[in-house]
Amino acid sequence: MSRGGQRAGVTDDQDDASLDRFHEAVERAGRPVLTTDEIARRLDQSRDETEPWLADLEREGGVVSRDVSQDPTVWYPAEWTEYADRERFVVFPNRRQIVVDRPAQFTRAQLSQFARLVDTNGDRGYVYEMADSDIWQAPYDDVEGLLGTVRDVLPQRYPDLEEWIAEQWKRAHQFTLRTHEDGYTVLEAATENLMGNVARQKLDDHHLRAPISDTESWVAEEATAEVKRILYEAGYPVQDERDLESGDPLELSLTLDLREYQHDWVQRFMESKSGVLVGPPGSGKTVAAMGILERVGGETLILVPSRELVRQWRDEILAHTTLDESQVGEYHGGKKDVRPVTIATYQTAGMDRHRHLFDSREWGLIVYDEVQHVPSDVYRRSANLQTRHRLGLSASPVREDDLQEEIFTLIGPPIGTDWDSLFDEGFVAEPRVEIRYVPWTDEESRNEYVGSEGHERRQIAASNPAKIDETRRILTRHPEQKALVFVDYLDQGRDLSAALDVPFISGDTPHHERERLFQQFRDGSLRTLVVSRVGDEGIDLPDASLAVVASGLGGSRRQGTQRAGRTMRPAGRALMYVLATQGAREEEFARRQMRYLAGKGVQVQERTVEEPDEDSEDGEDGEDDADDRTDDDSHVD
Structure with missing residues (x-):
């Protein structure tokens, strides 16, 4: 039998062999959709040889091609089109990677229990990876429960993968912190070898006061957080089962309803008594935290990075719980009231002259807002405050110094929801993000950039x-949308403010003036603001629907997420434009900033801006006179 125009003199066996070579390229690449150049490279042949061969395969019905932009064309197996509405799994057990096409929401929820979503095309393809830390932090009481979920969600058994999962689970349960009957803290190892060759080799007299037995050591109370961090870095996360204080009881009720996923966050936290809520801006992490405050029912310390956030937390708690003003205190440079619920800045809580006030109180819950700050030296001291319940909040617990693992060590494991499911259900507006590469205004500006270096060079490109x-x-x-224009340089902010005739808010803006402008923005009497880094976090602008990033902080993924988050709210269409000077390293920085969002399911487009045409219109669909780029063409350091 011939298939769709089989060539004369070519047998079915030859056709099958040719298709097998295509599948060989797919297997080598580790993904089912490949460009022509990728296929040629994987099969060690030229593009000139590959193009007619692929065209023959397509005529024969073995593969399908699609033009995804001006260039390149991509190819994938034809059988994929026959199951367009079904889930399809491709599992790479040696790389611990799972590729899922059109996963159901239930499938995504199950995968999130033991794997991380690292990439998605925003439509139907999802890439998950499993790291050792994902298994260490999986929310299960025993390894059989974890393996049961793995077997339920994957299409078949993978013995090698299951063996690796079991090994990592065991590794995560080798050390335990517990409270001795005499009140001091004990580090217990599963074996004598682990205590002698791991713990006592990695930890010194500052951490361990004395041995108790071959498998137990007395831990210095002030060093417990550091003990956990050091052993975590050695590949042995510590189970913390100490009898920590619950704090004096505090009666309160939440006066609003939680969403289903927020109930899940609260339940998962209460099971582990520690963790970091990780979700997109606008998903209600603060509301979920108040739900946890209600469940814990103990006196609470809330740590935040700025005074603006102190006031916002106080207002939210008074508005949505039964607590009154006499029960909620502020502790920072302007006020110093310690109450049953106290909201303090990290810096103040970490100062030696104030710490004794926080150390001496038996907190039932400590909340670390914008928890990505904790690994910084100035904030880390506050992480040593010990309580039974430790809760972190963050939209982007990533750090450019790669210390995000320390966040989970000091506070607790990540607790989150697949961002895509929140977009799909309409809880959070998915932003449409577009990187726009802007040309130099003239050759003189470009030459000034080329002749400079270091910080000056970055500033010249940023201020194009x-x-x-x-x-x-x-x-x-977008005249109807309330817009925030972000800058990283004060001179650029002032220039934009003057050119657009709108206010510029920076760290130099007095607090009363800052709050007046923010209120005008909230009530709609002011529709555009230029904002410096003070707008990256800690400012409540709930209905900003358009963000323009005129310059950014290097390639900071956290900053990119925070700025996109200013548009990620439950209603309306969210738009974000990132401007980068064409031909400058700023291009790489822009891609790096947006890569984290792309991995969370946000669609990121790239365009090169041409000279504006008075007659052209790009409308809200973004189809203007610009050249598309794809992530395949980008290189990120």
Whole structure:
């Protein structure tokens, strides 16, 4: 039998062998959709040989091609089109990677228990990876429960993968912190060998006061957080089962209803008594934290990075719980009231002259807002405050110094929801993100950039005057949307403020003036603000629907997420434009900032801005006179 125009003199066996070579390229690449160049490279042949061969395979019905942009064309097995509405799994057990096409929401929820979503095309393809820390932090009482979920969700058994999972689970249960009957803290190892060759080799007299037995050591009370961090870095997360104080009881009720996923967050936290809520901005982490406050029912310390956040937390607690003003205190440079619920800045709580006030009180719950700050030296001291319940909150617990694992060590494991499911259900508006590469205004500006270096070079690219025209163009195309324009340099902020005739808010803006402008923005009397880094976190702007990033902090993924988060709210269409100077290293920084969002399911487009055409319109669909780029063409350090 011939298949769709089989060539004369070519047998079915030859066709099958040819298709097998395509599948060989797919297997080598580790993904089912490949460009022509990728296929040629995987099969060690030229593009000139590959193109006609692929065209023959497509005529024969073995593969399908799609033009995903001007270039390149991508190819994938034809049988995929026959199951367009079904889930399909490709599992790479040696790489501990799972690729799922069109996963159901239940499937995504199950996968999130033991794997991390690292990439998605925003439509139907999801890539998950399993790291040792994902298994260490999996929310199960025993390894059989974890393996049961793995077997339920994957299409078949993978013995080698299951063996690795079991090994990691065992590794995560080798050391335990517990409270001795005399009140001091004990580190217990599963074996004498682990205590002697791991714990006592990695830890010194500052950490361990004295041996108790071959498998037990007395831990210095002030060093417990450091003991956990050091052993975690050695590949042995510590189970913390100490009898920590619950704090004096505090009666309160939440006066609003939690969403289903927020109930799940609260339940998962109460089971482990520690953890970091990780969700997109606008998903209600603060509300879930108040739900946890209600369940814990003990006196609570809330640590935040700024005074603005102190006031916001106080307002939220008074608005949505039965607590009154006499029960909620502020502790920072302006006020120092310790109450049953106390909201303090990290810096103040970490100062030696104030710490004794927090150390001496038996807190039932400590909340670390914007927890990505904790590994910084100035904030880490506050993480040593010990309580039975430790809760972190963050939209992006990633750090450019790669210390995010320390967050989970000091506070607790991540607790989160697949961002895509929140987008799908309409709880959070998925932002449409577009990186726009802006040309230099003239050759003189470009030459100034080329002749500079270091910080000066970055600032010249960031402050490219062409960004002012492009910002004005974007704002003109979206006149009904309330917009935030972000900058990292004060001079650029002032220039944009003057050109657009809108206020500029920076760290130099007095607090009363800052709050007045924010209120005008909230009530709609002011529709555009230029904001420096003070707008990256800790400012409540719930209905900003358009963000323009005129300059960013290097390649900071956290900053990119925070700024996108200013548009990620339950209603409305969210838009974000990131401006980068064409031909400058700023291009790489922009891609790096957005890569974290892309991995969370947010669609990120890239365009090169041409000289504006007075007659052209790009509308809200973004189809303007610009050249598409794809992530395949980008290189990120």
